[in-house]
Structure formats: C-alpha cells, structure tokens
Amino acid sequence: MARKIEVTTRMGCKVNCRYCPQKLALEKYFAADKKRESVLSFEKFREYLDKIPRDVQIIFSGMCEPWLNAECTDMVEYAARDGREVDIYTTLVGMNHEDYRRIRNLKLHYFVLHVADKDNNATIPVTEEYKSLLKEIVEGHKSGRLPITSISVHGQMHPEICDIMKEAEGVPVLSEIYDRAGNLESDEGVTISQKGEKKGSLCCTKCNGFSLDDNYLLPDGTMLVCPMDWGLEYELGTLETESYEEISEGKVKQEFRKRMRSSKYGPVLCRHCHVSQPELAYRASCFFYGLKQTARKLLKGDKTEMKQAAEGAAQNRAEEVPQYAEGVLQN
Numbered sequence: 527m528a529r530k531i532e533v534t535t536r537m538g539c540k541v542n543c544r545y546c547p548q549k550l551a552l553e554k555y556f557a558a559d560k561k562r563e564s565v566l567s568f569e570k571f572r573e574y575l576d577k578i579p580r581d582v583q584i585i586f587s588g589m590c591e592p593w594l595n596a597e598c599t600d601m602v603e604y605a606a607r608d609g610r611e612v613d614i615y616t617t618l619v620g621m622n623h624e625d626y627r628r629i630r631n632l633k634l635h636y637f638v639l640h641v642a643d644k645d646n647n648a649t650i651p652v653t654e655e656y657k658s659l660l661k662e663i664v665e666g667h668k669s670g671r672l673p674i675t676s677i678s679v680h681g682q683m684h685p686e687i688c689d690i691m692k693e694a695e696g697v698p699v700l701s702e703i704y705d706r707a708g709n710l711e712s713d714e715g716v717t718i719s720q721k722g723e724k725k726g727s728l729c730c731t732k733c734n735g736f737s738l739d740d741n742y743l744l745p746d747g748t749m750l751v752c753p754m755d756w757g758l759e760y761e762l763g764t765l766e767t768e769s770y771e772e773i774s775e776g777k778v779k780q781e782f783r784k785r786m787r788s789s790k791y792g793p794v795l796c797r798h799c800h801v802s803q804p805e806l807a808y809r810a811s812c813f814f815y816g817l818k819q820t821a822r823k824l825l826k827g828d829k830t831e832m833k834q835a836a837e838g839a840a841q842n843r844a845e846e847v848p849q850y851a852e853g854v855l856q857n
C-alpha cells in the first residue's frame with residue numbers, strides 16, 4: 527500500500543456536508559493562532575511537495591473541497607506533471623469547464639466524484655452550470671478521457687442529475703456515511719459508526735497497519751496523523767520547518783503507535799474508529815492477501831514475479847514477527 531498525503535487546499539469548506547465535522551476542525555485549527563494560514567498558496571504547495579518523497583501519493587481531498595482554492599488546478603497540474611501519483615476527490619464546487627479540460631489531459635490515478643443528493647446533505651448547488659460540467663465529465667468518462675473511479679453520494683441522488691449520471695452506469699456508487707471516529711456532533715443518519723471503545727492492540731486498515739502513512743496536509747504545512755483527526759489532536763509536525771522524514775518518524779507518531787498497541791499508554795482515536803482492526807486479524811488478512819497475490823502470479827505462470835512476491839512476503843513476515851512480539855510484550 528502506498529504512502530499518502532491528503533492535501534487540504536484551504537480551511538473552511540462551504541459545501542458544509544451534514545456529515546462533516548467542519549466546525550470542529552475550524553475551531554481547533556485557529557484555537558491557538560487566529561492568523562494561521564487558511565489558504566494553501568501554489569508557491570507553498572510546490573515547496574511542500576518538494577519535501578515529500580516521490581513514492582507518496584498526492585490526494586486532493588482533505589478537510590475542504592479542493593476547488594474552493596482558485597489555484598487547485600495549478601497544483602494538480604504541477605503534481606501530475608512532476609510524475610506524482612495523483613488522486614482527486616471533488617464535489618465540483620468551485621471547478622469550471624476550463625479547470626476540467628486542463629485536468630482531463632493529465633494522467634490521474636483516481637478521480638472520485640461526490641455528487642448532489644436529494645436531501646441536500648451536501649450543499650452542492652444544482653445549477654445549470656453544475657449540470658453542464660457534470661455532463662461534460664460523464665461524457666469524458668464514457669470516451670475514456672478521464673474515467674470516473676467511483677461516485678459518492680450522501681443519500682439518494684438529486685433528481686435533477688439522475689439522467690446525467692445514468693450515463694455513468696457501472697461506476698461504483700458509495701453512499702455510506704461514517705461517524706469520523708466519533709468526531710461528528712450527532713450520528714443521526716450515519717450508516718457506519720463505532721459504538722463503544724475497541725480494546726487490545728489495534729492496527730489501521732486505512733493507514734497501513736502501524737505505519738500511519740496516510741496523513742493530512744494543512745494549508746500552513748502541518749501534517750496530521752490520519753484522515754479521521756478532525757479534532758486536530760495529533761499534529762505530527764510541519765513541512766514549513768521540518769523534513770517529511772523527521773515528521774514521519776517523530777515523537778507524536780511513535781506515541782500514537784504505542785497507544786494503538788495498548789490503552790495503558792493513553793487514549794487514541796483508533797479505539798473509536800470503524801477502520802481499526804485487532805492486530806491479529808489485521809496480520810492474518812495481510813498474510814492471506816499476500817498468499818492470494820502469489821497464487822495469482824503462479825496461475826499467470828510468471829516465475830520472476832512469483833519469486834519476487836514470495837521473497838517480499840517472506841521479508842514482510844520476518845519484519846512483522848518482532849513487531850508483533852513487541853506488541854504482545856507491551857500488553
């Protein structure tokens with residue numbers, strides 16, 4: 527699984543989805559310093575990107591609709607042309623036809639659309655301009671210019687876009703609404719929530735076990751531990767003054783990992799998060815996934831790839847055993 531940085535191009539998202547802890551994030555972000563940078567500039571984005579290793583996926587999503595920053599298309603273009611693996615998650619709010627025509631010429635990894643719903647759970651204005659852009663995007667998808675990877679909708683699709691979206695039939699539609707690790711004020715209407723506190727040693731199925739390498743980047747260069755940290759409890763450091771490596775293996779992450787392994791070190795968000803999993807179950811699923819991959823390669827008859835996969839799996843197991851032993855001892 528690749529390392530990821532989810533880029534927040536500005537603080538404060540006017541889409542204001544009912545199931546998004548915007549208020550909490552804003553309060554916490556400006557709690558200590560009201561003058562904190564609220565918008566990521568293109569110059570700063572370039573500066574931070576230069577500090578991020580090339581194997582890290584760059585994801586435009588984060589704590590705000592990316593196109594609520596007027597320089598978003600420049601950033602996407604820059605990252606993609608720099609040879610980065612780029613994902614886009616967008617509601618299209620703030621995007622126009624010209625932006626779309628620029629990004630559809632790029633090599634993107636994922637292009638995920640969050641569309642308007644019937645109950646206005648996401649405040650996406652269904653204007654003629656929005657429908658016209660959506661239509662062009664769906665046509666682009668059909669012609670293979672920029673395929674839509676998946677569609678997200680908070681409830682039932684808005685009736686005025688159903689005909690347009692019919693043309694994207696076959697694209698997976700996700701409508702789960704999760705509780706953001708307990709960071710929502712109310713869980714009314716939420717379809718996935720974690721009731722009660724999880725016990726024992728936990729791994730993250732989203733952030734690669736204990737690696738915790740799916741981080742958020744905020745407009746002032748701050749990196750957060752994970753996409754559930756809307757209360758900004760775990761600021762890992764800042765790319766403004768530190769290197770990615772310093773932040774990635776800094777004290778905050780190490781402390782976070784200890785707490786994942788055992789509650790005796792203190793509370794941790796993962797105990798209230800639907801994507802955490804008991805360590806044993808996580809390691810078993812990784813093991814079987816590795817086996818499945820090796821079997822696939824065996825069936826394909828590619829001996830070189832098969833040998834590499836087997837060696838990789840053996841190496842991973844060798845690294846995991848001491849880590850697992852350490853976890854057991856700490857508990």
Ligand code: SF4
Binds near residue numbers: 543545547548589617
């Ligand atoms: S568009 Fe995304 S960031 Fe903005 S309010 Fe909705 S879920 Fe939150």
Ligand code: SF4
Binds near residue numbers: 733754755799
């Ligand atoms: S709270 Fe823990 S389990 Fe949930 S996404 Fe973050 S690191 Fe992963």
